[in-house]
Amino acid sequence: MALSVDRSAVLAGARLAVMVAVPAIILGQALESAAGGNAVIPLYLVILGGLCAGGRLAALRQPESPLTHGALAALAAYVTLIVAIVLIQLALGREVADPVSLVFNGLMAASAGMFGGYLAARETSRAT
Numbered sequence: 001m002a003l004s005v006d007r008s009a010v011l012a013g014a015r016l017a018v019m020v021a022v023p024a025i026i027l028g029q030a031l032e033s034a035a036g037g038n039a040v041i042p043l044y045l046v047i048l049g050g051l052c053a054g055g056r057l058a059a060l061r062q063p064e065s066p067l068t069h070g071a072l073a074a075l076a077a078y079v080t081l082i083v084a085i086v087l088i089q090l091a092l093g094r095e096v097a098d099p100v101s102l103v104f105n106g107l108m109a110a111s112a113g114m115f116g117g118y119l120a121a122r123e124t125s126r127a128t
Helices: 007-035 037-061 066-093 099-127
Strands: none
Touching: 007 037, 007 066, 007 099, 037 066, 037 099, 066 099
């Protein structure tokens, strides 16, 4: 059985996740400069929530494979954000994040997207 990926569903979910994450990242950078590292922890949860919401949206648009579409939407958003952040950091001459942390956060992003897909699947199954 071949799995078909609905690109429009994945892109819609990724778009939502990026729209939530970008303001949180900008605010996090400002807070980190002013207050130190611990102030950004709640914003990390906001970013994960945005990835979860993006995964949920993708899963609602493709209910036959909600976990796959949720994870793909969150990963697409994460890769987009990381590429932009790394390019900005390199252009400013700053240190780039540790590859291990990038992989860990990628797994967190996929997990958040899959959780959003799970929530959408539950919602869909209750409606029927």
